[in-house]
Amino acid sequence: MLGAGLNTNVARADQVDRDFQLARQQLDISPSLSLSPSPSSSFLQRTSSNLNEVTDRALELLGVRYRRGGNSPERGFDCSGFVDHVFKSIGTLLPRTSREMSRRGEAVEKDELQPGDLVFFNTMRRTFSHVGIYLGNHRFVHAPASGGKVRVDDMREKYWGRRYNGARRVQAD
Template identity: 65%
Template sequence: MSIRKSAFTNCRRTTIVKCMKFRHIAFGLCFLIFASATWASEERTAEKTQTLLDRYTSSAQELALRALSFVGVSYRRGGESPETGFDCSGLVRHVFREGLGMILPRTSRDISRVGETIDRDALRPGDLVFFNTLRRGFSHVGIYLGEHRFVHAPASGGEVRIEDIRHQYWTRRFNGARRIAAAEISNPKQDP
């Protein structure tokens, strides 16, 4: 009986060891698949961003680069800096102020009154896009990047991110777009 018990125990130990090895191998394979998928996704995102940037004029490129540098910064209502976080108009104001030396009005509604109205099919990088997200017009603003993409600070709990303007959520809420000329905005270097 002792021999049978010993053989059964050895067989069971062998099975357990094989299962443990299988689990380690399976875990390792899952990790490698996940890591390669993440790397490939990051590589595709970097390629898309570079493609977008290749098409910009110098001032639009400056705006886009500045705006893209804040992707991942937390949303904060009333926020106007990367240290404290941004709301949508705070992000736009910061990008225009730091990138072009322009001071825009504080709210998205007030910003929507500045510049030239443009059609959606005439959007160029650096243009501002407006949305009705709070059941009132021009309650949200973002900076158009080109190729149907814009960057914005979405809402509480969110982070500055890039979105596709063709997404159904944004298409239904689109209020319009504006192109802002430097002459229409006060320049802090020229203000008394």
């Protein structure tokens, strides 16, 4: 019986690894990604390794189930718990709710988004009720609603496009 459980965990780990590699390919995220932050930024300049670390950590969590109030891979994530967990893993502390996160950092125009920026949506008839992490190429990773799992979506999809509220670039701690 122990062997069967081990085989299941190995198979799940292999599937997560395949999903992670596929997501990186689809998003065209390479380890040598180099982005220049806007010159007007008064915040600590993020390096390409920091950007890769944020997006890599986020993509490693693909498939973790949604749980309202959740903030760990073991218990599941809600949207802000997911973002908080990813940024905390690289040493950056964020507030716990998406609304509070929307007040941190510097506002970013949609056409100036960079991987690692926070993107916000109105999904509950109030602004800044949902948050995800921008990956590039109009895609973002997030923990969707009940019954869902951490996944990548395209901001150009009708649902997300109509609900987009803005983006923030947070300061690294």
